[in-house]
Amino acid sequence: MDAFEPSLIAFVCNWCTYTAADLAGTSRLYYPPNVRLIRVMCTGMVDPQYVIKAFLEGADGVLVSGCHPGDCHYINGNYKARRRIRLLKEILPRFGFDERRLRLTWIGASDGIEFSHIITELVEELKGLGPVQTQNSMVI
Numbered sequence: 001m002d003a004f005e006p007s008l009i010a011f012v013c014n015w016c017t018y019t020a021a022d023l024a025g026t027s028r029l030y031y032p033p034n035v036r037l038i039r040v041m042c043t044g045m046v047d048p049q050y051v052i053k054a055f056l057e058g059a060d061g062v063l064v065s066g067c068h069p070g071d072c073h074y075i076n077g078n079y080k081a082r083r084r085i086r087l088l089k090e091i092l093p094r095f096g097f098d099e100r101r102l103r104l105t106w107i108g109a110s111d112g113i114e115f116s117h118i119i120t121e122l123v124e125e126l127k128g129l130g131p132v133q134t135q136n137s138m139v140i
């Protein structure tokens with residue numbers, strides 16, 4: 001039997017985490033290939049529906065990652081994201097998803113090593129949780 005390889009969708013801010021991912025790549029740092037990056041201009045534009053849709057379409061985990069508090073290029077987008085993620089963690093179980101599958105992080109543009117560590121840690125955690133059990137038929 002093949003070992004479970006989780007799929008991780010990461011919504012990353014253009015200005016910070018995407019740049020950190022790029023730095024990790026150009027620095028030849030290792031991180032698992034399980035992650036698919038979706039570059040957004042700011043975490044504040046990540047609609048909660050995007051997260052739920054990612055899970056409903058087969059993601060085993062979702063990461064939202066952007067600039068550190070106070071560093072958002074759109075003033076307060078990351079604070080909005082933080083509030084939305086908090087609410088999403090409350091409602092995800094109603095859709096049948098463990099809230100541990102969703103994570104919000106702040107990774108600055110120069111934090112390639114941090115990016116590599118977080119992706120590695122999250123993929124390992126998702127392996128521990130196992131595949132998503134799709135037991136619902138909810139459609140947004």
Ligand code: FES
Pocket residue numbers: 013014015016041042043044065066067071072073074077078
């Ligand atoms: S611009 Fe990076 S989180 Fe807003």
